[in-house]
Amino acid sequence: MNVLIYLIPIALFMGGVGLAAFIWSLKSGQYDDLEGAAWRILQDDDTPKP
Amino acid sequence: MTLPCCTLDGEYFQPFKLEGEDAARWISSAGPGLKRIEFLVPQANRPEAMAHIETDLGALAGVTSARLNLTGRRVAVVYEEGAIEPQALIDRLGFLGYMARPFDPRETGLTKDDKENAKLLRALAVAGFAASNVMLLSVSVWSGAEGATRDLFHWLSAMIALPAVAYAGRPFFYSAVNALRLGRVNMDVPISLGVLLASFMSLFETINGEAHAYFDASVTLLFFLLAGRYLDHLMRARARSAIAQLVSLSAEGATLIEADGSRRYVPARDLKAGMVVAVAAGDRLPADGLIREGTSDMDRSLLTGETAPETVKPGALVHAGEMNVTAPITVEITAAGNDTFLSELVRLMASAEQGQSRYIRIADRLARFYSPAVHTLAAVTLIGWMLLGNGWHDSIMAAIAVLIITCPCALGLAVPAVQVVASGKLFRSGVMIKDGAALEKLAGVDTVIFDKTGTLTKGEPALVSPLMVSTDTLALAAGLAQASKHPLSRALVREVAKRGLQPVTVSDVAEHPGLGLSGTYAGEQLRLGNRAWCGMEESGEDLGLLEFAFRRGAKPAVLFQFEDQLRPDAATTIAELKQMGLAVHLLSGDREAAVTRVADTVGIDTAVSRASPQAKLAYVDALSKAGRHVLMVGDGINDAPALAAGYTSMAPATASDIGRTAAETVWMGESAAAVARAIKVSRRTQRIAKENFALAVGYNVFAVPLAMVGFVSPLVAAVAMSTSSIIVIANALRVGLGRTSGPSSARVDGDQQTGRNALKDAA
Numbered sequence: 109m110n111v112l113i114y115l116i117p118i119a120l121f122m123g124g125v126g127l128a129a130f131i132w133s134l135k136s137g138q139y140d141d142l143e144g145a146a147w148r149i150l151q152d153d154d155t156p157k158p
Numbered sequence: 159m160t161l162p163c164c165t166l167d168g169e170y171f172q173p174f175k176l177e178g179e180d181a182a183r184w185i186s187s188a189g190p191g192l193k194r195i196e197f198l199v200p201q202a203n204r205p206e207a208m209a210h211i212e213t214d215l216g217a218l219a220g221v222t223s224a225r226l227n228l229t230g231r232r233v234a235v236v237y238e239e240g241a242i243e244p245q246a247l248i249d250r251l252g253f254l255g256y257m258a259r260p261f262d263p264r265e266t267g268l269t270k271d272d273k274e275n276a277k278l279l280r281a282l283a284v285a286g287f288a289a290s291n292v293m294l295l296s297v298s299v300w301s302g303a304e305g306a307t308r309d310l311f312h313w314l315s316a317m318i319a320l321p322a323v324a325y326a327g328r329p330f331f332y333s334a335v336n337a338l339r340l341g342r343v344n345m346d347v348p349i350s351l352g353v354l355l356a357s358f359m360s361l362f363e364t365i366n367g368e369a370h371a372y373f374d375a376s377v378t379l380l381f382f383l384l385a386g387r388y389l390d391h392l393m394r395a396r397a398r399s400a401i402a403q404l405v406s407l408s409a410e411g412a413t414l415i416e417a418d419g420s421r422r423y424v425p426a427r428d429l430k431a432g433m434v435v436a437v438a439a440g441d442r443l444p445a446d447g448l449i450r451e452g453t454s455d456m457d458r459s460l461l462t463g464e465t466a467p468e469t470v471k472p473g474a475l476v477h478a479g480e481m482n483v484t485a486p487i488t489v490e491i492t493a494a495g496n497d498t499f500l501s502e503l504v505r506l507m508a509s510a511e512q513g514q515s516r517y518i519r520i521a522d523r524l525a526r527f528y529s530p531a532v533h534t535l536a537a538v539t540l541i542g543w544m545l546l547g548n549g550w551h552d553s554i555m556a557a558i559a560v561l562i563i564t565c566p567c568a569l570g571l572a573v574p575a576v577q578v579v580a581s582g583k584l585f586r587s588g589v590m591i592k593d594g595a596a597l598e599k600l601a602g603v604d605t606v607i608f609d610k611t612g613t614l615t616k617g618e619p620a621l622v623s624p625l626m627v628s629t630d631t632l633a634l635a636a637g638l639a640q641a642s643k644h645p646l647s648r649a650l651v652r653e654v655a656k657r658g659l660q661p662v663t664v665s666d667v668a669e670h671p672g673l674g675l676s677g678t679y680a681g682e683q684l685r686l687g688n689r690a691w692c693g694m695e696e697s698g699e700d701l702g703l704l705e706f707a708f709r710r711g712a713k714p715a716v717l718f719q720f721e722d723q724l725r726p727d728a729a730t731t732i733a734e735l736k737q738m739g740l741a742v743h744l745l746s747g748d749r750e751a752a753v754t755r756v757a758d759t760v761g762i763d764t765a766v767s768r769a770s771p772q773a774k775l776a777y778v779d780a781l782s783k784a785g786r787h788v789l790m791v792g793d794g795i796n797d798a799p800a801l802a803a804g805y806t807s808m809a810p811a812t813a814s815d816i817g818r819t820a821a822e823t824v825w826m827g828e829s830a831a832a833v834a835r836a837i838k839v840s841r842r843t844q845r846i847a848k849e850n851f852a853l854a855v856g857y858n859v860f861a862v863p864l865a866m867v868g869f870v871s872p873l874v875a876a877v878a879m880s881t882s883s884i885i886v887i888a889n890a891l892r893v894g895l896g897r898t899s900g901p902s903s904a905r906v907d908g909d910q911q912t913g914r915n916a917l918k919d920a921a
Binding site for chain 2: 112116119120123124126127130131134135139140141142143144147148150151152
């Protein structure tokens, strides 16, 4: 059962990383334009700018 | 002076003007030497617009970045201070075919919505994090962890769950405290009580090293409930941001004439009585006033519902919101700001809103019975266990288990889940509902009152007679009409364009206010205007049609007749509404002949004409007093008080700003079928919401006895609550199934229409 000493912190840490990543994505405005994001991936942005 | 721009649809508009000191409020700082400004671009509704706008603006010298938000139709531009002027950006967007208006998120209350949104999402994320981790630990306990290991797991759960409850539970705690302070009970009271008691009891049990802790229940509960709360909020925010985009694109201001004759532009809010302003043809009046110089025609359709413009002479009283059609005039302001006819209507509207009894949402109505019932059951359990000779500890445990199991998790989801699916479905077909209460009220209406001009009709006249007219005559008449902003002239030009003809260029065109237009072509005099102007005899009969006579040289005059065309599907919608058992009335400010004509065509029996805004309000009030649930459908400034007084209200996207703000539901697109569709979907929504309540209450009927006799372990509670929530969500998704009546392209049509309306305002 001693392995729990490692496993529990690891589990919590990984959960925490997920939470932090979500809050970061929220703060950086990634949920502001859900419709645009769906289309943006289809955009050919490799054409040279005029 | 920039040239008018042309949109993708081929219509002209005047680009927005950023005026001096006013410009500063749109611009914010974005780092050293960088400025940021946002524009509203209603026409950027297609994905192609992203690449189009972003690459083009991005290539301008001085622009650091340009990004289009397709959901909000806003462009955020970051530029180097001094390297480029914001006006140049507006002009460039205009050149690309997008009408742009600087956008201040503060003015529409969008930031408040966005903040609230982010707060709920963060709480949801925290609750989700806690729920998943605590559940992991709980599953270990259920699968047989004992002794010190179990205690360790409980302590770990407590350390995760308690802060999470304190953080994520705040929306419910605040709302519950507010309700209790007002002496009311809402759903958040049993929610807060359940969550808090579960947490504290579990902490107590953990300290004493007991077997049962309900930490997982309290955080999963919060997670599900926050999901419901977020959905409810998302629905409101979506409709609000869409409606905010419809805000008139015209600059609110006027050209002030100083005593020394010099002219300068002032924002409308700085106007005061006694000032003299110049109003160009095609501009809306910024304030009430008396005409000093100039004779013109006034388009009062937004104020009175009348389509035919009225001739005004010096000395005549004109009101804010009217459009000057024919000739430039100067107006001495008699009332500005809070003293205008418009603000009188706003006051009327506010009092109409106050007079309306507060609508109580279906979930809150249920909460009135639910909370006392649940709390009584818990008390009964406590007393029962005590009487049966069990100790304090076990009795309190059983009572708290009852509170946990009845915590209205499924009830909290029952309504928002259904409503968000329904409003999403309506949104896609172009109907925007401002909040869940509006959807509930829509299901309960029994009377529909329509306004005529702009609501049942398109609000723009179209040529109906003569259909057989020589192309020469039409092209010549259109050549004259081109010079005028009179609604009938514009209708004539539209008709000619529709038939694929080119208006003939006419020389010496002059506009004579109150009479018509004159010009010369190939040595012959041309006249277009009222009957007297073209030497025709007046006819005594009023058919409710608008007329324009046209005379070429000495030939007999031709009479063009126009009619305000009905919206597509108007008649079928009325028939459908009647079939649904609703009473339909027509309430218009227009002349009797025109109103009767429309009422007959669409099949409305009860029609009232020449109704002033006050009369409309009184009509709606009288029906409400008689116990009817009135849906008021209107668009004009004159409808606003009636819209506010109705049980609920709808307005087309082409409505006046004030009408759109007053209405609880706004629909895009030309077709009137949206009215019937909205009512149908809302009725279906209400039915499924009630089913959901039945499911949730049924679950309680089954689970509460188990809790009262003490069979509910944390495992049973977790399984029961999750299952009931999932069943309720699955049932809610049924609203989205089934045929969506109406064209799937409605939204695109609607957007184009919005753009055109905005153009009209801006032109």
